Amino acid sequence: MYKRQAILYTQPFQEDLAERIAEIPGLLAAEGRRVVTTHFTYPDGSRGDVILVALPSFEGAQVDALTHVQGSWPPGKREVLLERLAPEYLATEIGQDLVVELEDGATKTLTVVGTAHDPQELGPSITNRPTGYITLETVGALGLDESYTELHLTLEERPRDEAHILAMIDAVEAHLERTGRQVLGRRVITEAFADPFIEAIVLILSTFGILILLLSGFLVVNAITALITQQIPQIGVMKLIGARRWQIMSLYIVTVLVYGAIAIVVGIPLALLTSQTIMISMVDGMLNVLIDDLSVPCLLYTSDAADDLLCVDLGGRRVIKKKNRQDKSESTDREQEIPQIKYDYTTIKTISFVPNQ
Numbered sequence: 001m002y003k004r005q006a007i008l009y010t011q012p013f014q015e016d017l018a019e020r021i022a023e024i025p026g027l028l029a030a031e032g033r034r035v036v037t038t039h040f041t042y043p044d045g046s047r048g049d050v051i052l053v054a055l056p057s058f059e060g061a062q063v064d065a066l067t068h069v070q071g072s073w074p075p076g077k078r079e080v081l082l083e084r085l086a087p088e089y090l091a092t093e094i095g096q097d098l099v100v101e102l103e104d105g106a107t108k109t110l111t112v113v114g115t116a117h118d119p120q121e122l123g124p125s126i127t128n129r130p131t132g133y134i135t136l137e138t139v140g141a142l143g144l145d146e147s148y149t150e151l152h153l154t155l156e157e158r159p160r161d162e163a164h165i166l167a168m169i170d171a172v173e174a175h176l177e178r179t180g181r182q183v184l185g186r187r188v189i190t191e192a193f194a195d196p197f198i199e200a201i202v203l204i205l206s207t208f209g210i211l212i213l214l215l216s217g218f219l220v221v222n223a224i225t226a227l228i229t230q231q232i233p234q235i236g237v238m239k240l241i242g243a244r245r246w247q248i249m250s251l252y253i254v255t256v257l258v259y260g261a262i263a264i265v266v267g268i269p270l271a272l273l274t275s276q277t278i279m280i281s282m283v284d285g286m287l288n289v290l291i292d293d294l295s296v297p298c299l300l301y302t303s304d305a306a307d308d309l310l311c312v313d314l315g316g317r318r319v320i321k322k323k324n325r326q327d328k329s330e331s332t333d334r335e336q337e338i339p340q341i342k343y344d345y346t347t348i349k350t351i352s353f354v355p356n357q
Helices: 015-021 086-090 136-141 162-178 194-230 232-240 245-284 298-337 345-352
Strands: 006-013 027-041 047-055 067-071 079-083 097-101 107-117 131-135 148-155 183-188
Touching: 006 162, 015 027, 015 148, 015 162, 027 136, 027 162, 047 097, 047 136, 079 086, 086 107, 107 131, 131 136, 148 162, 162 183, 194 232, 194 245, 232 245
Parallel strands: 047 131, 079 107
Antiparallel strands: 006 148, 006 183, 027 047, 027 097, 027 148, 067 107, 079 131, 097 107
């Protein structure tokens, strides 16, 4: 399957023309499409559009091929294969009839026989236009001409080079004009519909992640500082009974690591649940990006837990060492504040009430 890089909107043509155009040097594939805009009445009485797309082949499509999800494949005459997010939006199910209204007001009934995934279509919750896929024979059953009006092109190289794509479009347009067909419009595609949305989501989540990391670092430092400040009398008692500096530091470092372990047990499942919710509701449900697997590799769990413990340990060690230096400095200052009195013999006799001889 190849992704399209350009779409030409032209006067009606048959599949053999697309096959001849595909032989133009520089093109990898060319296929026709027929897009029919119909109207649909929802159960609540509101009206909206349903886009019906006719494909030349469901089994051997080369450009923007569909992925079968559920139900029958391919659809037959007067049958429609809905995009996988469309049934819920239309409040319909496989096996039910889909009643649509054409532009001339004629009402037609199609049977929903299955669903498929089209990676080039956004979810109907964004576009408000659910999509269905039919055969050219069904287009004739709707009372329309059995021909294509869109030409989808895939290039052999430089698929993101807009100048190169435009040059190939000019060559295809010249070929179409030689057949007596007028090109009504063109569209250059250098990225998928979902790409800008995904980039924005990644940027937002990355920014939040950095902010949360910084805030959690401040929280760790403040929490450990408050803990040690509260424990100063206990530290003094431990020093009084002969505890060494490394023993006291080890005690509080272990405490910090325990807090970090608790944070891992609570934080990682919550982070996993949040990420899965975002993936299902936004990426899968709105952007129509099919997610094959939501599982997280064990290596990622391990690295995340190690990073968490490392950050907590480094932050805790820094606070403990700083507090220890402050305590030693304050102890030295207090010792210096005690007056150093030099006593001579006269002073000692006066204090001791020793009589003069």
